[in-house]
Amino acid sequence: MKHFSLIAALDSDNGVGRDQTLPWKLRADMAFFRDITMNGICRGEKCFASTDTRSEIQRAELLYLSPHARPEAGSRGASPLEQGNPDSSSAAGAAFHGGQKAKPRDQGKNAVIMGRKTWESLPKKHRPLVDRHNVVLSRTETSFAGAESCTDIETALSLPTVIAAPEVFIIGGGAVFAEAIKHPLCRRVILTRIDARFGCDVFFPVISDRFACTGTSDWQVEEGKTATLRFRFELWEC
């Protein structure tokens, strides 16, 4: 089985969702999610979990938020988790990885594993998430068009497509995060912290002291149509 990362966006109460959807719209986070899950957080021997973590994340944040790389909302083909401009996100992602080019697609797709409710929260036209192997966890259903299904995390991590994937990400929601964060193969937690409260009804679990925060970006601000949101990226590792 492969080790894996969790990737999530949290509000100030550690909330991740409300009414089976994301209660915020943060373009930088959507582009970040898309880029990290598509292109991975490692490039060859270089990984942003290196001693240079902080500067790597800061560089990413500068590109994500600079006028030239700022992702635009509502681009077609992106899910609600990731409605950034694909071109912008890949440009920013190259810098996130220390200026190295994203790996060519033929080197293998990363895998994203999610709970059945998260899958259902994605509009049909946006699922499966493109350019990634999608795996849906469910104990009650087996048919998810364009995705593999599994009845438990262990089986999902043992799928040939998951084993062959360069990187594996568990992308939610709350029920799956709660179980996955306790798994010994969970090595990284990649967070977007949003400095606001949204009255969420699903929450991220407590991050145990098995993990240490090895990198944070500075707080950044994004002006949306209805709200201005302050946020930062964090990397936790064990």
Ligand SMILES: NC(=O)c1ccc[n+]([C@@H]2O[C@H](COP(=O)([O-])OP(=O)(O)OC[C@H]3O[C@@H](n4cnc5c(N)ncnc54)[C@H](OP(=O)(O)O)[C@@H]3O)[C@@H](O)[C@H]2O)c1
């Ligand atoms: N902020 C973020 O980063 C983020 C990311 C993703 C989702 N979300 C939000 O999170 C919310 C959904 O989270 P949720 O906790 O309600 O649901 P969820 O974790 O997405 O899905 C729960 C379902 O997944 C299946 N499942 C969970 N653990 C399993 C396991 N170990 N083995 C097999 N199946 C398993 C079960 O499906 P069956 O009932 O079919 O057995 C369970 O009912 C939504 O609001 C969504 O928008 C937020």
